[in-house]
Amino acid sequence: MMNARRLLLLLTYLCCSVLGIACAEPDSDSRNVEPRDAAQTRAGTAREANVAFSAQRAFALLEKQCEFGPRPPGSAAHRKTQDYLFTELQKYANSAVLQPLEYKVGTQTLHLNNIIAEFGAQTGETVLLAAHWDTRPIADHDPKPENREMPILGANDGASGVAVLLELARVFKAHPPPRRIVIVLFDGEDYGRTADDMFIGSRYFAQNLGKWKPDYGILLDMVGDKDLTLPIEANSWNANPEFATAIWNRAASLGLAPFQQRLGPAIMDDHVPLIKVGIPMVDIIDFDYPYWHTIEDTVDKCSPKSLEVVATLVISIIYDGL
Numbered sequence: 001m002m003n004a005r006r007l008l009l010l011l012t013y014l015c016c017s018v019l020g021i022a023c024a025e026p027d028s029d030s031r032n033v034e035p036r037d038a039a040q041t042r043a044g045t046a047r048e049a050n051v052a053f054s055a056q057r058a059f060a061l062l063e064k065q066c067e068f069g070p071r072p073p074g075s076a077a078h079r080k081t082q083d084y085l086f087t088e089l090q091k092y093a094n095s096a097v098l099q100p101l102e103y104k105v106g107t108q109t110l111h112l113n114n115i116i117a118e119f120g121a122q123t124g125e126t127v128l129l130a131a132h133w134d135t136r137p138i139a140d141h142d143p144k145p146e147n148r149e150m151p152i153l154g155a156n157d158g159a160s161g162v163a164v165l166l167e168l169a170r171v172f173k174a175h176p177p178p179r180r181i182v183i184v185l186f187d188g189e190d191y192g193r194t195a196d197d198m199f200i201g202s203r204y205f206a207q208n209l210g211k212w213k214p215d216y217g218i219l220l221d222m223v224g225d226k227d228l229t230l231p232i233e234a235n236s237w238n239a240n241p242e243f244a245t246a247i248w249n250r251a252a253s254l255g256l257a258p259f260q261q262r263l264g265p266a267i268m269d270d271h272v273p274l275i276k277v278g279i280p281m282v283d284i285i286d287f288d289y290p291y292w293h294t295i296e297d298t299v300d301k302c303s304p305k306s307l308e309v310v311a312t313l314v315i316s317i318i319y320d321g322l
């Protein structure tokens with residue numbers, strides 16, 4: 001037999017269910033109960049993010065990419081790396097997608113994929129964080145002619161920027177940024193013998209911005225060098241001098257010595273297609289790297305500390321704004 005009080009509770013519950021009302025147990029006191037995932041929905045701070053960012057974990061992500069071997073488009077290692085990076089980003093992002101594109105070089109058709117993931121607030125300004133995940137199929141700057149048709153490992157030129165962004169993705173999940181973040185890992189940056197067949201993924205992305213259109217962005221390329229020097233990249237400065245100056249000023253205020261308050265060389269890189277469509281972008285790049293486009297671009301030339309220095313600047317901009 002059901003007593004009157006139980007019957008009343010049951011009727012209340014059924015009414016709520018039928019009406020689609022979220023109905024607390026009438027006897028429970030819910031006044032002091034916070035949403036279970038309050039820590040996840042509250043915006044994180046730069047301090048929390050800096051504590052959470054692990055230089056060792058970032059470096060392990062650099063090593064992990066290199067364990068796949070050279071990762072030029074069309075190779076099995078390229079395919080495996082794509083699956084790995086996409087799976088990792090899906091763990092942490094609000095949403096993650098592949099942006100496929102085909103590109104014809106001579107008689108060959110390359111099947112490339114940019115990997116795109118969103119984090120943080122759903123509205124407000126959008127900040128793009130980018131790096132390229134492919135590696136160069138030819139070591140055309142190797143000092144030894146016999147090595148120049150070999151693919152590079154790309155520990156610094158490729159893996160370093162991606163490693164920083166993957167570790168940041170984990171941090172963003174734990175401490176959601178107060179603005180919308182779009183991470184894009186570009187494919188086909190380093191493919192061609194000439195610039196005509198390079199920056200393939202970023203050119204496509206810049207022409208198909210859609211809902212990912214950022215207000216401004218930061219490109220990380222070759223940020224893992226043990227001997228890190230980061231002058232202001234000249235194409236970034238020429239296009240948007242105030243924006244570039246603000247970024248390097250922030251590095252100075254944070255006491256990040258590798259960021260040098262001088263103009264460095266102009267580098268053709270994935271930021272240029274975005275600058276061309278009106279997006280302020282800086283390229284954080286250490287081009288003073290003797291192993292660039294050689295088979296010596298290996299893990300031992302890189303350091304966890306360099307990845308951390310760059311992450312500290314990115315965290316400051318993401319969480320505190322410019």
Ligand SMILES: [Zn+2]
Nearest residue numbers: 136157190293
């Ligand atoms: Zn390169």
